[in-house]
Amino acid sequence: MEAFRYMNGKLRCENADIGKAAAAVGTPFYIYSRRAFADNFRRLDKALAGSRHIICYACKANSNLSVFRLFARLGAGADIVSGGELYKALKAGVDPGKIVFAGVGKTEDEIRFALSSRILMFNVESVPELNLINDIAGKMRRKAAVAVRVNFGFDPHTHGYINTSRGSKFGIDMSMARGVFAYAKVLRNIDIAGLHSHIGSQITQTGPFVRNLRMALSLAESLKELGIHLRFINLGGGLGIAYREKESPVSVSSVGNIFRKLLKNSRRYTLILEPGRFLSANAGALVTKVLYAKESFGKKFVIVDAGMTDLIRPSLYGAYHRILPLTTVRSPLATVVSVVGPVCETGDFFALDRKMPVPGQGDLLAVMDAGAYGFEMSSNYNSRPRPAQVLVSGSRFSVIRKRETRADLVRGE
Missing domain, CATH: 3.20.20.10 (Alanine racemase)
Incomplete structure (x- = not known):
């Protein structure tokens, strides 16, 4: 059985509602099965x-x-x-x-x-x-x-x-x-x-x-x-x-x-x-929230609150990760968009020119198959605290690594 699947229109990790986890821990965060x-x-x-x-x-x-x-x-x-x-x-x-x-x-x-x-x-x-x-x-x-x-x-x-x-x-x-x-x-x-x-x-x-x-x-x-x-x-x-x-x-x-x-x-x-x-890639996803949508020179961008500091594989390798909405869209009108992060680098992206339903401001997305080389390769570039990590067992979830705070950014300095 797939660890991540839709049930009643909502994406779940095992039997846990990912949206409820997001409400509890904030975004972005990693969730594992x-x-x-x-x-x-x-x-x-x-x-x-x-x-x-x-x-x-x-x-x-x-x-x-x-x-x-x-x-x-x-x-x-x-x-x-x-x-x-x-x-x-x-x-x-x-x-x-x-x-x-x-x-x-x-x-x-x-x-x-x-x-x-x-x-x-x-x-x-x-x-x-x-x-x-x-x-x-x-x-x-x-x-x-x-x-x-x-x-x-x-x-x-x-x-x-x-x-x-x-x-x-x-x-x-x-x-x-x-x-x-x-x-x-x-x-x-x-x-x-x-x-x-x-x-x-x-x-x-x-x-x-x-x-x-x-x-x-x-x-x-x-x-x-x-x-x-x-x-x-x-x-x-x-x-x-x-x-x-x-x-x-x-x-x-x-x-x-x-x-x-x-x-x-x-x-x-x-x-x-x-x-x-x-052993670990398909057991995890990075959950992120849509901040804004914009259009520039005829290109559509969806800006999310996670970035290359959280998952660098697309920027580093040109790696492909599926991106799924946490709530299914009834009549998805697919449009070519780029899903990008807030980091001050043009290479900060999760998908470039990908055909997908355009999410709205505040919508939650899951960047899939991120259980390997995700958090492990994360950084504090742009002085961004690293995200929380959550582990799911059945319908229950627990935080297995707290989100870093701004105070953590200067600890030891």
Whole structure:
């Protein structure tokens, strides 16, 4: 069942009236469905049944503690990229033995924090990083488990900003990978636990995932010649969703079936996936109020009280998000309009030249599929307080992060 749907002409999140939530907390605000988060996790977990696996939630998508705790209770680990995310993961109750630390720029302090927390492993992105982890682990009298992140260099056909393959800053060039594994083998304080290869985000075809696993397995098997026997194959995240009405999301059941077949003869490996968007995007929406409508040089604009400071994806990536009225229109006369925010940037928009019924002043709109990389990428640009976050369970909703105040804007200054 869809988390967001119309009932008696009103858009609801599960069974909660979003309009009532807006009246209680004000706009703009993020609203999330507890059921959708859980359903997404269980669907992926079921698709991977039959193969040893760990689902490490990529908390960069949405690291609100209430959301994080929900996934932790379902059995998820965490894919983290900073000491701050590690802190939040531990606060949320994530088992440190299911935490993997990715990212190209880990600091000495973050490495020490991760080692003292006894995380599962580091996804290592360079030889200098490998050396630093080895040195710090030695001083702490620890053995650091690592997975070498390999960049296989093939194009997963996604947006350039979220394509982590050839020419990006991520991973170790395939041509150098065996040498790096061999080098890691002689480092006294390093345990070579696995191979990591995340090829990009928002991938909706099964082909790139299958190719990635085939190449990872081939390399892992060849490393046995060097006396290196890996325990983990980490394929990262990237499972795509449908943002547009006629798009199709990646079929996780198909991906799971293919993974199971490919891993059938390699049962020694535990598969790790790092989904973020897949677990959280369709569980959330950004609710905003129409402030004004205007026309300029023949173009119609609808100005709302949310902006790129609240949801930057359309401005940053040209990303498409459906925009729905909270109350259905009886006879919608569709007109080409641009839905824009109040921020002093021409790039502050949610939709450009989109054909839709023109909402009236004071009407409420929901910017859909905003549960991932929404609040997480928000900012205080133009000295705008960040919005509240609300979690729905059934017909009840609760504020899981208060709206920032003007006083918050100068705190610490």
